[in-house]
Amino acid sequence: MKRAEKIFIDYLRENGLKVTKERLMLLDELFNTEEHLDADSLLFRMRSQKRRVSRATVYRTLDLLVQCGLARKMRLGKENYVYEKVVPGRSHHHMICTVTGKIMEFWDSEVDDRLRQLCQEKGFRPTYFSISVYGLSQDADGER
Amino acid sequence: MKRAEKIFIDYLRENGLKVTKERLMLLDELFNTEEHLDADSLLFRMRSQKRRVSRATVYRTLDLLVQCGLARKMRLGKENYVYEKVVPGRSHHHMICTVTGKIMEFWDSEVDDRLRQLCQEKGFRPTYFSISVYGLSQDADGER
DNA sequence: GTAAGTGCAAAGTGTTTGCATGGAA
DNA sequence: TTCCATGCAAACACTTTGCACTTAC
Numbered sequence: 334m335k336r337a338e339k340i341f342i343d344y345l346r347e348n349g350l351k352v353t354k355e356r357l358m359l360l361d362e363l364f365n366t367e368e369h370l371d372a373d374s375l376l377f378r379m380r381s382q383k384r385r386v387s388r389a390t391v392y393r394t395l396d397l398l399v400q401c402g403l404a405r406k407m408r409l410g411k412e413n414y415v416y417e418k419v420v421p422g423r424s425h426h427h428m429i430c431t432v433t434g435k436i437m438e439f440w441d442s443e444v445d446d447r448l449r450q451l452c453q454e455k456g457f458r459p460t461y462f463s464i465s466v467y468g469l470s471q472d473a474d475g476e477r
Numbered sequence: 478m479k480r481a482e483k484i485f486i487d488y489l490r491e492n493g494l495k496v497t498k499e500r501l502m503l504l505d506e507l508f509n510t511e512e513h514l515d516a517d518s519l520l521f522r523m524r525s526q527k528r529r530v531s532r533a534t535v536y537r538t539l540d541l542l543v544q545c546g547l548a549r550k551m552r553l554g555k556e557n558y559v560y561e562k563v564v565p566g567r568s569h570h571h572m573i574c575t576v577t578g579k580i581m582e583f584w585d586s587e588v589d590d591r592l593r594q595l596c597q598e599k600g601f602r603p604t605y606f607s608i609s610v611y612g613l614s615q616d617a618d619g620e621r
Numbered sequence: 622g623t624a625a626g627t628g629c630a631a632a633g634t635g636t637t638t639g640c641a642t643g644g645a646a
Numbered sequence: 647t648t649c650c651a652t653g654c655a656a657a658c659a660c661t662t663t664g665c666a667c668t669t670a671c
Contacts, residue, residue: 373635413634437599443591452612460612530628558661627667636658643650646648
């Protein structure tokens with residue numbers, strides 16, 4: 334069994350919740366994509382594989398995945414929420430191209446360390462940092 | 478006339494738009510508050526001063542203010558958009574307390590410089606950085 | 622006088638919820 | 647057999663839009 338699946342199942346059992354095929358299918362789908370997904374894209378991906386779930390279940394399951402730490406829920410400048418799997422040791426930030434919509438991930442310990450230091454100076458206890466850099470990716474230049 | 482008002486009026490004239498009392502009142506109100514406002518709070522502040530405008534006009538005017546660079550539109554983890562005035566030389570990021578909802582501003586050239594450098598390495602041309610640090614502010618500790 | 626702005630209410634959007642039915646434990 | 651989960655549709659919260667009337671220019 335995959336690591337994430339174990340975490341999810343343990344979480345469900347510990348909380349008196351049920352392990353359903355819908356929940357496992359959604360977990361699987363989220364972890365099989367590298368991209369950031371919104372609820373609708375996830376729903377569409379499920380349907381294109383004939384793994385039928387309702388939109389409500391998608392939202393409810395994504396919530397659970399966030400609660401047990403397997404997913405992250407964000408807004409990246411769009412109107413809707415996007416979700417991404419959480420992989421330990423793979424924390425990262427985003428560069429978002431305002432022309433193509435493309436999202437690049439990056440991470441840098443120097444930035445994170447400095448932010449942590451600033452928090453300490455202000456007496457703020459950080460849970461997590463969300464950095465979104467908006468601008469133009471290389472491939473967008475031609476399209477302007 | 479205040480700097481922001483001049484910018485706004487110039488922008489309107491240049492674009493064949495009209496300078497209305499509603500638009501000026503809203504600009505004034507936004508620039509008279511230090512906080513981040515959502516459309517409804519702004520509407521409420523206007524009403525409490527008997528400066529009557531409709532909700533639609535609030536949204537439409539905030540849009541204009543964003544377009545002419547006098548306001549910034551963001552999501553800070555909440556469901557709705559918040560707006561803040563843009564004051565030159567006062568760019569900043571946010572620390573958001575997940576318990577009290579309190580928002581602190583901060584700015585640090587070291588972080589910004591490092592981010593700019595990272596962008597350059599990736600061939601990304603940044604327009605702006607949005608950093609949201611979520612966590613607990615000092616006054617939230619007692620409430621847990 | 623004319624084009625643009627306003628307020629209102631209706632329509633949109635993305636997300637959440639109530640309820641009857643279905644399914645895991 | 648007992649709750650919990652699901653699917654559906656209705657409800658929601660916030661934002662945008664169409665339209666008749668008003669106002670800046």
